[in-house]
Amino acid sequence: MSAAHDRLAELIRSAGPVVALTGAGVSVPSGIPDFRTPGTGLWANVDPMEVAHISVWRRDPGRFWAFYGQRFAALEGKRPNGAHHALAELERQGRLDAVITQNIDGLHAAAGSREVIEVHGSIATASCLACGRRYSLADTRARLEAGAGGIPRCDCGQPLKPDVVLFGELLDEAAMSRAAALAAGAGLLLCAGSSLEVYPVAGLPDVTLEAGGRIAIATKGATPFDAHAAVRLDGDVEEDLQAVLARLSP
Ligand code: ZN
Numbered sequence: 001m002s003a004a005h006d007r008l009a010e011l012i013r014s015a016g017p018v019v020a021l022t023g024a025g026v027s028v029p030s031g032i033p034d035f036r037t038p039g040t041g042l043w044a045n046v047d048p049m050e051v052a053h054i055s056v057w058r059r060d061p062g063r064f065w066a067f068y069g070q071r072f073a074a075l076e077g078k079r080p081n082g083a084h085h086a087l088a089e090l091e092r093q094g095r096l097d098a099v100i101t102q103n104i105d106g107l108h109a110a111a112g113s114r115e116v117i118e119v120h121g122s123i124a125t126a127s128c129l130a131c132g133r134r135y136s137l138a139d140t141r142a143r144l145e146a147g148a149g150g151i152p153r154c155d156c157g158q159p160l161k162p163d164v165v166l167f168g169e170l171l172d173e174a175a176m177s178r179a180a181a182l183a184a185g186a187g188l189l190l191c192a193g194s195s196l197e198v199y200p201v202a203g204l205p206d207v208t209l210e211a212g213g214r215i216a217i218a219t220k221g222a223t224p225f226d227a228h229a230a231v232r233l234d235g236d237v238e239e240d241l242q243a244v245l246a247r248l249s250p
Pocket residue numbers: 128129130131132133154155156157158
């Protein structure tokens with residue numbers, strides 16, 4: 001792999017603006033399962049696309065939170081790993097402009113990344129859709145534990161909704177248009193830990209390619225863009241990004 005690591009390091013040096021696009025695979029080494037993978041852990045007996053749906057939250061918030069509370073629990077105490085740290089360090093060195101992520105776990109920010117576009121939102125806050133009040137993750141957790149029926153409630157009494165994009169909801173338009181602009185301006189779109197199959201994020205590599213930029217892919221398993229990648233890494237994402245960082249660091 002070291003020749004591919006060399007090539008990716010050289011591209012990061014020379015390709016112009018570099019933007020990262022990350023998916024669930026980047027958080028797997030932190031112990032966070034990719035919940036779209038069937039039969040993994042706590043998602044084994046439930047279809048998240050059915051339960052983590054905006055219609056369930058509206059109709060039956062107790063059922064929604066019985067499920068989503070487990071997700072909060074699964075994310076509690078999780079720390080960024082070498083992949084998050086490598087991207088944060090590349091930004092600190094001035095080699096990376098931004099991270100666009102599908103992840104809601106907040107680990108890019110925890111690793112020190114500053115320009116993070118969370119196209120699926122984040123569990124960092126939860127909101128009341130009735131009065132607009134917003135609560136921190138710690139406050140939401142406390143309300144989840146104390147709330148009758150397992151439902152975290154706003155001071156106004158209405159159920160809270162995590163500020164993540166649920167199934168059945170549209171992606172945040174401002175975040176998505178910012179992501180598209182970054183992809184269009186990128187000399188290199190570094191795709192890490194994403195199967196590049198979930199739209200509309202999966203359309204971003206095409207945006208970069210059509211604007212004349214290049215893409216690199218560091219993820220296990222096939223993606224629809226493998227034939228178009230200037231560099232293709234398919235080892236452990238943490239080791240791959242750390243190996244590339246080591247070639248760029250003074
Ligand atoms: Zn409220």
